[in-house]
Amino acid sequence: MTRFSFTIAATDGKARTGTIAMKRGEIRTPAFMPVGTAATVKAMKPEAVRATGADIILGNTYHLMLRPGAERVAKLGGLHRFMNWERPILTDSGGYQVMSLSELRKITEEGVSFASHIDGSRHMLTPERSMEIQRLLGSDIVMAFDECPRVDQGRDAIARSMEMSMRWAKRSRDGFDSGHQHASVSALFGIQQGALDRDLRLQSAQALREIGFDGYAIGGLAVGEGQEAMFATLDFAPGQLPEDAPRYLMGVGKPDDLVGAVERGVDMFDCVLPTRSGRNGQAFTWNGPLNIRNAKHAEDQGPLDPRCTCPTCATYSRAYLHHLIKAGEILGAMLMTEHNLGFYQQLMAGMRVAIGEGRFAAFAGEFRRDYLG
DSSP, X not given: OOSEEEEEEEEETTEEEEEEEETTEEEEESEEEEEETTSSOTTOOHHHHHHTTOSOEEEEHHHHHHTTOHHHHHHTTOHHHHHTOOSOEEEEOSHHHHHHHOSSEEEOSSOEXXXXXXXXXXXXXXXXXXXXXXXXXXXXXXXXXXXXXXTTSOHHHHHHHHHHHHHHHHHHHHHHHHSHHHHTTOEEEEEEOOTTXXXXXXXXXXXXXXXXXXXEEEOSOSSSSOHHHHHHHHTTTGGGSOTTSOEEETTBOOHHHHHHHHHTTOOEEEESHHHHHHHTTEEEETTEEEXXXXXXXXXXXXXXXXXXXXXXXXXXXXXXXXXXXXXXXHHHHHHHHHHHHHHHHHHHHHHHHHHHTTOHHHHHHHHHHHHHO
C-alpha cells in the first residue's frame, strides 16, 4: 500500500467520486469524517462509528495537546491504539480552536500564544509545534497550521492573515518533512484561505501549489457567512485547487450543505453537527430535520426515518427516543447520535453511487425536494 494516493473513479459535472488509499485503509469520496475531538466521537464506541460506514475520523490537535497531552498519547502507543480506531485519522492543526476558544491569545509571525481554556496555563502553538504534535499523535492526514480570520474583517486584514497563513504553510511543510518517519506514512494537507474573495483565494491556492501538498482544504467558510455566500465561494474556490488532489471543506455541515458542496467539486467534509444535534434531540432524516422533543412524538411508534437503515431506526420508536431525550438519559444521546451518523454516511454513499452512475443532478434534486420540502 502506498503512503497516499487519490484516484478519481467518476465525475458528473463538477461532482467527483473516488478513493484515497493510505496504509491504514481506503477512504471513499465524497467522504464525511465524524469528529472525535478528544479521542472519542461523543456517545459512540469506535466500532459503532465504523459500522455507520465511516472510513476516517477527525481528531483535534488543540484539545489533545492540552489533555491528555501529545507526548502522553505517543507514550501510550499513539492515538489509534489509545482510542481503539485502527483506520485513518485526520487531525486539524489546532489553529481554529486557538482562535475561537481562547480569549487570551496573541498572534505573531512566530505563531499563537494562548491560555488553556481548561486551566489557564500558557502555551505557544507554531507551525513547527503543530507538526510535532500531530506526529506524536500518529495522525494519518496532517493539516497545515493556519489562521482563520472572520469573514466580516476588512479585505486588507483578510489579505494579511491569508499571506501569513501561506508563510505558515511553508513552515508546516518543512516541519512535516523534517519528521522523516512521520512523512513516510502520513499525508499533509494545505489550507486555502481568503474568506469570500476570489482573488485572495486564487493567491492562496497558487502559494499552496508552489509549496506542494497531498491534499488541499478550503478553510475560512461555515463561520457565519450563510449558505448562499458559502456556495458562491465554492462556485470558484475548488476549481482553483489541483484537480488531481482531494479537496476538503472544513467544518461543513448540514446535509444540504454537503450536497451543494459535492455539486461544486468538494471531496471531504467534517462537522460536529450530527453528533451535537443528536445529543440535543435533533435527528436528520430524508424528509428534513426532526426535533424528537416535540410532544407529537410522545406516542409515535414509528422509526425516526422509515428510509434509514441504521440500528436505531430498525429497533427503537420515536416515542421511546422522545422519552429518553426528555428524561436526559444517556442512551438517548447514544441512539440519536448513531442515527445521525448513519444518515450522514448513507447520504455520502448515495452521492457516490449517483456520481458513478451519472445521475447526480437527479439525486440532488430529489434530495432537496424531500429534505427541504
